[in-house]
Amino acid sequence: MQGFGKILVGVDLSHADRFAASELNPPMQEAIKRALWLAGQVSGELTFFSVLEISPQAEKLLEADTGQALKTVIDEADRVLDELVGRAAEQGLKAKRKVVIGKDWVEIIREVLREQYDLVVVGTRDLGSVSRMLFGSTGMKLLRKCPCPVWITRPDPNWDDVNMLVASDLSEMSQTVLQLAIDGAQMFDAKVHLLHAAESDFDQCMLNTGLSAEQLKAFRTDKRTKAEQDLQQQLAQTDYRTLTFGVQTHVIDGPADVVIRQAIEEFGIDLLVMGTVARGGIPGILVGNTAERLLPEVNCSILAVKPPDFECPIKLD
Numbered sequence: 001m002q003g004f005g006k007i008l009v010g011v012d013l014s015h016a017d018r019f020a021a022s023e024l025n026p027p028m029q030e031a032i033k034r035a036l037w038l039a040g041q042v043s044g045e046l047t048f049f050s051v052l053e054i055s056p057q058a059e060k061l062l063e064a065d066t067g068q069a070l071k072t073v074i075d076e077a078d079r080v081l082d083e084l085v086g087r088a089a090e091q092g093l094k095a096k097r098k099v100v101i102g103k104d105w106v107e108i109i110r111e112v113l114r115e116q117y118d119l120v121v122v123g124t125r126d127l128g129s130v131s132r133m134l135f136g137s138t139g140m141k142l143l144r145k146c147p148c149p150v151w152i153t154r155p156d157p158n159w160d161d162v163n164m165l166v167a168s169d170l171s172e173m174s175q176t177v178l179q180l181a182i183d184g185a186q187m188f189d190a191k192v193h194l195l196h197a198a199e200s201d202f203d204q205c206m207l208n209t210g211l212s213a214e215q216l217k218a219f220r221t222d223k224r225t226k227a228e229q230d231l232q233q234q235l236a237q238t239d240y241r242t243l244t245f246g247v248q249t250h251v252i253d254g255p256a257d258v259v260i261r262q263a264i265e266e267f268g269i270d271l272l273v274m275g276t277v278a279r280g281g282i283p284g285i286l287v288g289n290t291a292e293r294l295l296p297e298v299n300c301s302i303l304a305v306k307p308p309d310f311e312c313p314i315k316l317d
Contacts, residue, residue, distance in 0.1 A: 003118055004042055004149075009035045010108050010122040010138070011050040011084070013077055024080075026155040027123030032084060034153050034301075035121040039093050041187045044118075046095040048084045049111055050077050051104040074099055105141035109314040112148050121151045140296065143276065143304050147312040149180075154270075154301045162190035163267055165300075167260055167274040170196060170230045173307050174275055175237060180305060181273040182238045182247075191245040193267050194235065196227050197259035198251055220253075227251045257294035264300055273303045276310075 012028050024032070032048075039046050052073060081097035088095035100107050108120060122139055139152045166181040168174040178194065185192045231249045240247045252259045264272060 004038060005044050006047075006115065006117045006119075007035055007039055007044050008047050008049050008108065008112060008115075008117040008120045009084075010104070010120060010142075011048050011081060012104070012123065012138075013050050013080060014053065025123075027153070029123075030155045031121050031123035031153045032087075034151070034159075036088060036091060036093065038119075038121075038187075039088070039095075040091060044093075046088055046093060047111075047115070047117070048081045048095065048097040049108065050081060050097075050099050051107040052077060052099065052101045053104055105138045105145070106314060108138075108142065109146050109312065110316060112146060113312065113314070113316050117148055119149050119151060120146055121153065123153050123155070143302070145313055147306055147310055149303060149305045152302045152304075154299070159188070159270070162188040162270045163193065164188070164190045164271045164273060165193045165195060165260070165263055165267065165269040167256070167272065168194060168196050168231065168234060169256070169275075170227065170234070171275075173305075175234050177273055177275045177305050178234055179238050180303075182240050182243065184271075184273070184303075185243050189244055190271075192240070192243065192247045193250060193263065193269070194231055194247050195250045195252065195260065195263050196231055197256035198224060198227055198253045224251050224253075260294055261297060264298055269300045271301045271303060272298060273305075275305050275307065 009032060011032070012025070035046060038044065077099045078097065081099065085095045085097050098111070100111075108122075111117070112120060120142060122142065124137070124139055139150075142150045143152070162185075164181055164185055166174075166178050168178060181192060184190070228249065228251050231251065235247055235249070250263065252263070254262075260272070260274075263269065
């Protein structure tokens with residue numbers, strides 16, 4: 001996480017029927033708190049960025065009053081963000097603010113592309129059904145399409161005793177994600193769980209080969225042993241031994257999305273760190289259906305990282 005020198009904090013100022021409410025909701029307060037903390041750890045620079053989602057019809061009505069009404073909305077948003085900049089300054093942090101009009105997730109990504117931010121931090125909007133927490137929201141759009149890492153924070157986690165889960169598919173990308181998680185764990189003094197889900201598709205194919213039950217059992221055992229060795233090799237390429245609690249490794253049979261959800265509940269995970277990969281050259285699509293099934297349903301914070309060759313579907317004009 002030392003590489004997160006430029007941090008963009010997406011500040012949601014929408015509330016009920018107001019375009020720019022001064023009272024920030026709990027998810028937003030959590031996101032700001034975490035962003036301030038991280039910037040302090042890495043000597044990073046913050047930008048508090050707010051997008052006012054005003055429909056063309058509403059914008060015309062606001063501009064009808066010689067533009068004064070629209071100016072009032074923007075001024076109120078600036079005032080709220082100025083308070084956040086001041087809060088950062090009190091902690092010795094560099095910060096600035098910016099307000100634009102448009103679609104929130106689109107404008108956030110455009111700002112990332114323009115200014116080359118290293119990390120986007122946002123909070124969840126929906127505090128009701130967990131299954132709706134990310135799906136269809138700004139957070140899900142950013143996880144799919146934002147070119148830089150995205151940290152979606154959950155309100156009020158127990159950050160004094162952090163449990164992190166790193167999902168590894170044993171790829172080069174997951175090696176990068178693991179190192180990022182180790183760096184973060186050093187800051188949090190966190191407990192780290194490294195998990196590989198042993199998918200069963202190949203096992204099903206083996207059932208049609210005529211192998212005996214003993215041979216199938218031996219095959220599964222060898223497969224698990226190889227995965228455990230691969231996880232240890234990934235760890236060996238990091239400085240995980242510097243962590244207070246070390247790293248616990250897990251190889252669990254089952255579909256990745258199911259295994260990860262169960263691990264989050266079993267280990268009391270506060271932060272899930274995982275990579276997302278473009279599928280088949282299609283920009284902005286997560287690999288397979290694993291992430292699509294998983295991300296809307298997790299009840300912890302998420303730090304998602306794109307691969308170097310990720311193609312962002314949003315372009316600058």
